[in-house]
Amino acid sequence: MISKEEIQHIAKLARLGLSESDVAKYQKELSAILGYVDKLKEADVEGVKPFTHSVDISNVLRLDEKIERTAQDSDKLKKPMPETKNGYLKVRSIF
Numbered sequence: 001m002i003s004k005e006e007i008q009h010i011a012k013l014a015r016l017g018l019s020e021s022d023v024a025k026y027q028k029e030l031s032a033i034l035g036y037v038d039k040l041k042e043a044d045v046e047g048v049k050p051f052t053h054s055v056d057i058s059n060v061l062r063l064d065e066k067i068e069r070t071a072q073d074s075d076k077l078k079k080p081m082p083e084t085k086n087g088y089l090k091v092r093s094i095f
Contacts, residue, residue: 001031 007027011018018026074087083090 002027002034 004023004027007023007030008018078084078089081089
């Protein structure tokens with residue numbers, strides 16, 4: 001069982017003000033939780049593959065492929081723009 005001093009130390013680290021009845025209550029509760037964790041340590045996990053997620057997730061990525069662009073494609077973009085400069089689209093300054 002966890003001692004009262006340990007509970008008070010944990011409360012101090014968490015910046016909690018506990019009354020004596022709270023200390024006794026948390027002493028019982030934390031002891032029960034840690035007792036359950038000790039039971040889990042007894043479980044036989046030999047041969048069990050560790051996992052980080054309950055569902056097998058993988059990224060679906062597309063291949064990087066070069067897309068050929070023609071001068072006509074560039075002209076289609078430039079046509080609705082009011083101004084261009086040196087072959088680039090000219091836009092209003094934001095800053």
